[in-house]
Amino acid sequence: MDKTNRELDQELFDLIYTPTVEEQNAIYIQVGRFFQTWATLESVMNTVIAGALKAKFEHWLIVTANLGVAEKIKIIRSFITASSLSDADRESFDDAMIAIDKLSQTRNIIAHCMFFPDPGNRGTIFYNVKADKKLKQVEKRISKEEFEKMESDMLSYSVKLNDLRDQLMTTQAGFQPFTYHEQGQE
Amino acid sequence: MAKRAPAKKQTKKEAKQEAELFLAPDLEGLEPHVLAYALVGRFLNTWAFMESALNEAIAIALDLKLLQGIIVTAEIDFLKKIFMVRTAVKLELFEKQAKEYETLLNGIQKLSEDRNIIAHNFFSMFPEEKAVKFYHYKARGKLDISTPTYTISKLESMDAELHDAQRKLSKLGDEFKKRRSVSTVPGLFQSSYQVSGLGTLGLLGLPPLK
Numbered sequence: 001m002d003k004t005n006r007e008l009d010q011e012l013f014d015l016i017y018t019p020t021v022e023e024q025n026a027i028y029i030q031v032g033r034f035f036q037t038w039a040t041l042e043s044v045m046n047t048v049i050a051g052a053l054k055a056k057f058e059h060w061l062i063v064t065a066n067l068g069v070a071e072k073i074k075i076i077r078s079f080i081t082a083s084s085l086s087d088a089d090r091e092s093f094d095d096a097m098i099a100i101d102k103l104s105q106t107r108n109i110i111a112h113c114m115f116f117p118d119p120g121n122r123g124t125i126f127y128n129v130k131a132d133k134k135l136k137q138v139e140k141r142i143s144k145e146e147f148e149k150m151e152s153d154m155l156s157y158s159v160k161l162n163d164l165r166d167q168l169m170t171t172q173a174g175f176q177p178f179t180y181h182e183q184g185q186e
Numbered sequence: 187m188a189k190r191a192p193a194k195k196q197t198k199k200e201a202k203q204e205a206e207l208f209l210a211p212d213l214e215g216l217e218p219h220v221l222a223y224a225l226v227g228r229f230l231n232t233w234a235f236m237e238s239a240l241n242e243a244i245a246i247a248l249d250l251k252l253l254q255g256i257i258v259t260a261e262i263d264f265l266k267k268i269f270m271v272r273t274a275v276k277l278e279l280f281e282k283q284a285k286e287y288e289t290l291l292n293g294i295q296k297l298s299e300d301r302n303i304i305a306h307n308f309f310s311m312f313p314e315e316k317a318v319k320f321y322h323y324k325a326r327g328k329l330d331i332s333t334p335t336y337t338i339s340k341l342e343s344m345d346a347e348l349h350d351a352q353r354k355l356s357k358l359g360d361e362f363k364k365r366r367s368v369s370t371v372p373g374l375f376q377s378s379y380q381v382s383g384l385g386t387l388g389l390l391g392l393p394p395l396k
Contacts, residue, residue, distance in 0.1 A: 028225075029224045031226070032225065032228075032230075033227075036226075042306075065325040065326075111305055131260035132260070135260075
């Protein structure tokens with residue numbers, strides 16, 4: 001009798017590497033904790049939008065519930081650019097947002113790919129195929145240390161964004177006087 | 187080379203234990219908050235395996251070769267994938283069979299709402315309730331703030347449901363293949379899936395089985 005796909009998968013899985021229950025659990029925990037930390041960061045991003053808009057609770061929930069992460073990042077970067085914060089602060093907050101944008105790409109891989117323990121570095125291997133203009137096989141390895149670094153970075157960015165929110169709220173966002181400028185004008 | 191001893195027939199109990207090991211590694215003994223991380227991580231991984239089987243079913247339904255299948259399914263939203271398979275099922279299968287797969291696809295579509303809650307929200311474990319709560323809000327015409335609660339046993343059963351869905355989607359792929367064999371001369375056309383024979387992992391481009 002022909003083997004089912006499931007049986008073939010299992011055979012292949014065994015052929016490649018058979019993780020122990022502890023190794024398997026360890027990567028589930030890593031991924032779950034990453035998502036928890038990401039959710040913390042994203043909730044702080046929501047409050048930055050709320051603070052910059054000086055929106056009522058219900059209003060900012062309505063706005064942020066309908067925005068994807070990429071859109072939230074673009075909006076916050078625009079708030080930063082338009083603010084009357086010092087040049088150094090603007091640059092520092094924008095750098096943080098660029099780093100968050102990069103992290104969000106890793107987050108998408110983690111959220112959508114099948115993963116297995118990576119015995120070499122006590123980490124995780126994520127497999128996926130992308131066909132965004134170019135066909136690309138993704139095999140991303142994230143070590144335990146890299147996971148910890150990302151989590152620590154996300155928490156630091158959360159603290160930084162809390163600061164950004166407070167500044168945008170207290171300094172009249174500090175939004176710069178707005179003037180239209182003609183197309184083509186520098 | 188020493189002769190291999192004939193494989194011992196597996197008892198039902200052993201088979202069940204083995205299946206449980208693969209399907210649900212023992213999470214007991216973990217601290218409650220760590221258990222919540224593990225349950226979330228495991229759910230997302232099982233989901234990714236099921237989605238890969240769904241991709242494969244689409245590719246077979248559309249009679250696509252391996253690369254074509256990857257390109258078509260790589261950038262399609264999850265719900266649209268369900269719509270595609272549902273349409274193919276209605277087009278190709280007999281009514282009774284189609285009904286069975288319709289139930290499967292409805293179940294997966296329902297689970298996708300849970301998946302979105304689990305993947306996008308802050309959560310915490312409530313050990314006394316043996317449940318994980320997610321802090322969720324949506325605003326699609328009505329502002330809805332809620333804390334969807336998933337007991338550990340509910341998360342376990344959703345995980346099992348996803349494994350079952352993955353298996354059934356592979357079976358659906360086989361059904362589509364059977365339909366193909368009726369309309370093509372045997373041996374003249376062999377899809378890359380039949381060549382790779384790797385089931386869902388075939389889409390990963392991993393080496394063939396020896």
